[in-house]
Amino acid sequence: MTPALKPWQAALASTLAGLALWQAVVMATGLPRFILPAPGLVAQTIWDNRALLAEHALVTLSEVLIGLALGAMLGGLSAIGLAASPLARVLVRPMLVFSQAIPVFALAPILTLWLGFGLGSKIAMALIIIYFPVTSSFFDALMRTPRDWLGLAQVMGASPARIMWHIRVPAALPGFASGLRLAAVYAPIGAIIGEWVGASRGLGYLMLLANGRAKTDLMFAALITLAVLTLLLHAAVNAGCKRLLDRPDR
Amino acid sequence: MGHGSESVTLTSAPALHLSGTARIGSDTIFSGLDLVLRGGEWTCLLGASGVGKSTVLRLFAGLGQHITLDGCCRASDGALAGRVALMAQDDLLLPWLSVHDNVLTGARLRGERPDHTRADVVLARVGLSGHADKHPADLSGGQRQRVALARTLMEDRPIVLLDEPFSALDALTRAQMQELTAEALQGRTVLLVTHDPGEAARLGQTILIMTPTGAHPVAAPPGAIPRAIDAPEVLQAQAALLTQLRTST
Numbered sequence: 001m002t003p004a005l006k007p008w009q010a011a012l013a014s015t016l017a018g019l020a021l022w023q024a025v026v027m028a029t030g031l032p033r034f035i036l037p038a039p040g041l042v043a044q045t046i047w048d049n050r051a052l053l054a055e056h057a058l059v060t061l062s063e064v065l066i067g068l069a070l071g072a073m074l075g076g077l078s079a080i081g082l083a084a085s086p087l088a089r090v091l092v093r094p095m096l097v098f099s100q101a102i103p104v105f106a107l108a109p110i111l112t113l114w115l116g117f118g119l120g121s122k123i124a125m126a127l128i129i130i131y132f133p134v135t136s137s138f139f140d141a142l143m144r145t146p147r148d149w150l151g152l153a154q155v156m157g158a159s160p161a162r163i164m165w166h167i168r169v170p171a172a173l174p175g176f177a178s179g180l181r182l183a184a185v186y187a188p189i190g191a192i193i194g195e196w197v198g199a200s201r202g203l204g205y206l207m208l209l210a211n212g213r214a215k216t217d218l219m220f221a222a223l224i225t226l227a228v229l230t231l232l233l234h235a236a237v238n239a240g241c242k243r244l245l246d247r248p249d250r
Numbered sequence: 251m252g253h254g255s256e257s258v259t260l261t262s263a264p265a266l267h268l269s270g271t272a273r274i275g276s277d278t279i280f281s282g283l284d285l286v287l288r289g290g291e292w293t294c295l296l297g298a299s300g301v302g303k304s305t306v307l308r309l310f311a312g313l314g315q316h317i318t319l320d321g322c323c324r325a326s327d328g329a330l331a332g333r334v335a336l337m338a339q340d341d342l343l344l345p346w347l348s349v350h351d352n353v354l355t356g357a358r359l360r361g362e363r364p365d366h367t368r369a370d371v372v373l374a375r376v377g378l379s380g381h382a383d384k385h386p387a388d389l390s391g392g393q394r395q396r397v398a399l400a401r402t403l404m405e406d407r408p409i410v411l412l413d414e415p416f417s418a419l420d421a422l423t424r425a426q427m428q429e430l431t432a433e434a435l436q437g438r439t440v441l442l443v444t445h446d447p448g449e450a451a452r453l454g455q456t457i458l459i460m461t462p463t464g465a466h467p468v469a470a471p472p473g474a475i476p477r478a479i480d481a482p483e484v485l486q487a488q489a490a491l492l493t494q495l496r497t498s499t
Contacts (some may be wrong), residue, residue, distance in 0.1 A: 156312065
């Protein structure tokens with residue numbers, strides 16, 4: 001049924017199909033442009049506002065990247081700490097699980113109150129939203145080190161710290177990588193929520209601004225910019241992880 | 251093959267003694283065991299699955315944290331810790347390290363300076379000089395087990411525990427590995443846990459059959475190890491061992 005399409009051909013085809021559907025809905029329903037702008041108009045808006053979009057995208061991107069870096073670092077260290085210490089597991093794990101019961105969205109106003117309207121509160125949001133997936137997927141992988149490797153290392157006279165560094169961590173890197181791939185998609189969500197609650201810059205702020213002025217086409221333009229940004233980030237993280245894991249496993 | 255660079259002083263290989271009753275939780279694994287491994291020799295431990303052979307090995311290896319031993323487990327001249335090397339059925343190579351670095355795993359794990367020159371010598375000893383930069387995934391099963399042997403030799407311990415290290419290999423590779431290992435580990439106190447009567451007949455200077463009532467010595471065929479696989483005494487001993495294994499279970 002499907003001829004062998006290259007990934008980019010498939011992506012292009014599905015994008016075109018999506019745009020066609022969008023255009024068809026606009027034409028069939030005759031919705032006014034402030035409710036649903038046509039794809040052509042949004043494209044025009046993106047082009048006309050490219051400097052504005054780039055400026056705000058840069059702000060959101062830096063929030064996301066800093067949040068991602070900090071979240072990966074903190075999540076990685078937490079996972080290693082939890083894997084190394086049974087006491088930490090007993091004390092900290094219930095806290096982590098409980099923290100997941102708090103909707104991150106509900107934290108945004110508090111973070112804005114504490115950290116202000118600048119970058120800080122958005123970075124914190126991105127960090128909080130990715131911390132758990134990174135920690136938990138790395139931790140699970142760290143706890144799955146083959147037992148016979150651990151036995152051999154023990155016979156060789158290795159200390160727990162060296163076993164962690166030379167065997168458990170390298171063996172668990174694929175788990176860390178899958179956490180990072182999730183994080184690349186989640187981090188922009190955190191940053192945008194942060195911007196909605198209170199900001200003077202960023203794509204989330206721009207969307208609210210456009211919404212308030214009934215500039216629906218600009219809202220769509222910001223949304224599409226954000227989606228493209230997220231896709232690029234995911235692709236970059238994916239490529240980075242592939243390099244990190246460029247080793248003959250099995 | 252000579253054993254020049256890897257020979258050890260015979261006096262440094264102690265006899266081993268394990269006796270008593272072992273439990274894991276409330277299950278008794280063996281009881282009334284009295285096992286002596288002669289220093290500097292190969293002892294083969296045969297027996298049905300579940301009779302406690304692995305438990306014996308784990309106790310000697312110092313991996314018996316979950317085992318309660320009511321008895322003693324020691325070397326004739328003192329403690330066991332730090333004097334044991336282990337080689338198992340699974341080669342346990344780290345897939346992300348090269349062959350050379352896998353041979354140096356022990357030094358790396360102890361935080362010692364890796365002796366690269368000696369690693370090269372040991373790799374040559376097992377016939378893998380040209381493969382040092384490859385990764386385990388690029389090797390055959392037999393080659394991987396050779397790397398595991400090189401890693402064991404690199405540890406240079408007087409006591410070596412072998413947990414069915416040849417059982418996953420094809421017949422030809424297994425015979426070659428048996429010969430290589432027997433030559434390379436000469437002079438050390440070796441415990442070989444195996445299912446294979448033929449292997450015990452080739453490699454055992456002492457052969458023990460483990461049953462729920464203890465470890466029973468069986469006469470080993472004459473001659474230095476590794477014995478020829480097709481020698482009449484070896485084949486006879488293999489047949490006799492098989493019969494005894496059948497009646498003991």
